[in-house]
Amino acid sequence: MEEKNTEKRLDFIREKITNELASNKNGGKLLFRFPPEPNGYLHIGHAKSICLNFGLSQEFEGAGTNLRFDDTNPAKEDQEYVDSIKRDIEWLGFNWEGEPKFTSDYFDQLYDWAVKLIKEGKAYVDDQAADVIASQKGTPTTPGTNSPFRERSVEENLELFEGMKEGKFEEGSRVLRAKIDMANPNMHLRDPFLYRIIKKAHHRTGDKWCIYPMYDWAHGQSDYIEGITNSLCTTEFEVHRPLYDWFLDQLADADKTRPEQTEFSRLNLNYTVMSKRKLLQLVEEGVVNGWDDPRMPTISGLRRRGYTPASIRNFAKTVGITKRDNIIDVSLLEYAIREDLNKTAPRVMAVLDPIKLVIDNYEEGKTEWLEAENNPEDENSGSRQVPFSKELYIEREDFKESANRKFFRLTIGKEVRLKNAYIIKGESCVKDEDGNITEIHCTYDPLSRSGSGTEESKRKVKGTLHWVSAEHAVDAKVNLYDRLFSDEAPDSRKDPETKEVIDFKTFLNPESLQVIEGCKVEPSLKDNKAGDNFQFQRMGYFILDQDSTPENMIFNKTVGLRDSWAKKN
RNA sequence: UGUCCGAUGGUGUAAUUGGCAACACGUCUGAUUUUGGUUCAGAAGAGUCCAGGUUCGAGACCUGGUCGGACAACCA
Numbered sequence: 303m304e305e306k307n308t309e310k311r312l313d314f315i316r317e318k319i320t321n322e323l324a325s326n327k328n329g330g331k332l333l334f335r336f337p338p339e340p341n342g343y344l345h346i347g348h349a350k351s352i353c354l355n356f357g358l359s360q361e362f363e364g365a366g367t368n369l370r371f372d373d374t375n376p377a378k379e380d381q382e383y384v385d386s387i388k389r390d391i392e393w394l395g396f397n398w399e400g401e402p403k404f405t406s407d408y409f410d411q412l413y414d415w416a417v418k419l420i421k422e423g424k425a426y427v428d429d430q431a432a433d434v435i436a437s438q439k440g441t442p443t444t445p446g447t448n449s450p451f452r453e454r455s456v457e458e459n460l461e462l463f464e465g466m467k468e469g470k471f472e473e474g475s476r477v478l479r480a481k482i483d484m485a486n487p488n489m490h491l492r493d494p495f496l497y498r499i500i501k502k503a504h505h506r507t508g509d510k511w512c513i514y515p516m517y518d519w520a521h522g523q524s525d526y527i528e529g530i531t532n533s534l535c536t537t538e539f540e541v542h543r544p545l546y547d548w549f550l551d552q553l554a555d556a557d558k559t560r561p562e563q564t565e566f567s568r569l570n571l572n573y574t575v576m577s578k579r580k581l582l583q584l585v586e587e588g589v590v591n592g593w594d595d596p597r598m599p600t601i602s603g604l605r606r607r608g609y610t611p612a613s614i615r616n617f618a619k620t621v622g623i624t625k626r627d628n629i630i631d632v633s634l635l636e637y638a639i640r641e642d643l644n645k646t647a648p649r650v651m652a653v654l655d656p657i658k659l660v661i662d663n664y665e666e667g668k669t670e671w672l673e674a675e676n677n678p679e680d681e682n683s684g685s686r687q688v689p690f691s692k693e694l695y696i697e698r699e700d701f702k703e704s705a706n707r708k709f710f711r712l713t714i715g716k717e718v719r720l721k722n723a724y725i726i727k728g729e730s731c732v733k734d735e736d737g738n739i740t741e742i743h744c745t746y747d748p749l750s751r752s753g754s755g756t757e758e759s760k761r762k763v764k765g766t767l768h769w770v771s772a773e774h775a776v777d778a779k780v781n782l783y784d785r786l787f788s789d790e791a792p793d794s795r796k797d798p799e800t801k802e803v804i805d806f807k808t809f810l811n812p813e814s815l816q817v818i819e820g821c822k823v824e825p826s827l828k829d830n831k832a833g834d835n836f837q838f839q840r841m842g843y844f845i846l847d848q849d850s851t852p853e854n855m856i857f858n859k860t861v862g863l864r865d866s867w868a869k870k871n
Numbered sequence: 872u873g874u875c876c877g878a879u880g881g882u883g884u885a886a887u888u889g890g891c892a893a894c895a896c897g898u899c900u901g902a903u904u905u906u907g908g909u910u911c912a913g914a915a916g917a918g919u920c921c922a923g924g925u926u927c928g929a930g931a932c933c934u935g936g937u938c939g940g941a942c943a944a945c946c947a
């Protein structure tokens with residue numbers, strides 16, 4: 303699918319970059335970076351950032367975007383996440399500059415710089431316990447107090463820091479801190495941590511290190527090492543920027559590229575949660591079936607749900623880039639996928655809740671192969687043959703014995719069109735002892751075949767039903783999905799009494815997954831492969847699941863068609 | 872009683888940098904339709920958080936408020 307026409311409207315970041323280019327900042331060089339921590343799967347919020355950072359390098363001539371794994375915390379990170387992140391970025395249609403980068407590649411340089419800061423009296427080893435240090439930090443409205451270890455000699459600091467590196471001290475017993483200003487109104491400048499001791503094997507550096515750099519120390523310096531020009535991140539890092547700049551002030555070479563951090567607001571979607579911690583919780587507690595559960599807002603979940611890369615890119619585009627808080631309505635996401643799939647997904651017939659329909663005046667044992675258009679929105683999509691016979695399945699909800707004039711479907715005595723086939727008239731129905739309808743009987747008009755050109759075929763009937771030949775139908779399992787949470791803002795509701803935030807899992811939608819077996823689909827579907835998107839005519843968009851086999855077909859519902867009838871009823 | 876950031880229809884985003892508040896989603900009509908889909912035509916819905924000020928003219932600039940968000944992890 304084509305990307306929507308790029309309008310000339312520039313968001314504030316693109317405008318800023320355009321201006322920088324005009325003033326020849328950094329000699330016209332542009333290098334961006336996408337810096338995920340490999341501690342979870344990427345979600346739709348990351349997709350926004352990916353589309354920004356990698357999109358920028360596609361839009362500006364000669365620009366590039368690095369992929370850098372911010373792997374400074376071996377306690378949480380894992381190779382599995384590295385792999386999934388690479389896969390998701392590529393699936394979205396983006397390429398990074400050269401090989402993927404890792405913050406852990408810079409551990410030696412970072413260590414050397416830390417030593418330099420110590421030698422200049424700008425960093426010190428603090429021996430206090432975490433809670434003591436925390437209490438000395440002060441609060442946002444009250445200044446902190448200096449650590450008693452703040453004025454240690456350079457020699458002692460050097461020796462202790464080396465000891466930390468050598469593994470001579472216990473985890474949590476010492477940290478290296480920058481010596482800035484414990485009374486600074488910006489809390490991030492109150493002697494922030496540079497290093498802590500973590501005696502865990504790192505997924506890349508193994509046992510080489512037992513001290514690991516903190517985010518603030520590692521991030522900006524990694525940008526600097528790579529020669530990043532524009533370091534784009536979300537607004538919660540805005541208050542970190544003075545610290546980002548402080549480090550560069552101490553270390554950066556005047557004739558090297560100095561990166562600049564710019565913040566934009568993160569994406570929020572209603573009816574879901576977007577924090578990696580909470581998503582991990584859903585996975586670990588088995589609330590969902592893994593990171594790629596189609597109900598998850600993860601990129602892998604959306605992929606398995608049937609979303610396409612183009613739809614997500616277009617979604618990111620309509621959502622835009624600003625600094626203000628936002629909560630995107632899921633209808634925007636759903637629109638993006640419908641718009642794409644409407645143009646690209648082949649139409650097929652599938653009956654989700656089948657009931658037998660017998661055509662009394664149709665010849666026993668006869669099969670006709672009727673032509674069916676693959677996609678009326680795509681002239682080049684061609685057509686296929688679908689089998690028609692005396693006994694069919696139709697959707698149970700498409701029949702009522704009698705109904706008012708607004709019911710455009712099958713009733714006794716009224717005519718409807720069977721899509722791509724004949725006009726039929728409801729005659730009678732069979733019920734079991736409980737009064738449930740078990741079989742419907744009808745008659746057909748042999749002269750009304752679709753596309754035959756006869757007067758009878760041109761007759762206007764109000765309703766058209768999808769169907770599938772009972773003899774030729776293939777069984778399938780279908781997963782129907784609804785929103786994972788029944789509340790718009792599951793992670794920010796507060797108890798009116800206690801003012802405590804209510805656990806987000808309270809709002810889980812118990813009906814978010816409905817599995818239906820015994821669906822009947824047209825035989826042509828057997829030839830398709832996992833990941834293929836379809837429109838089940840009149841029902842919605844579906845994707846062949848990765849676990850599907852020709853013998854046990856499984857479809858996932860991506861999204862329903864717009865349904866102006868259901869809305870009124 | 873801090874620092875930083877933000878505020879435009881229900882939602883998201885614009886407004887050529889001071890000149891009739893526009894676009895998309897959503898909602899509602901109607902037309903078309905062998906998908907109650909698509910498409911097409913149209914409608915309703917904000918006077919731009921508030922109060923002052925500058926100006927012929929302010930969503931935009933200035934001042935002061937109000938409201939919302941971020942920040943006190945040996946997380947990122």
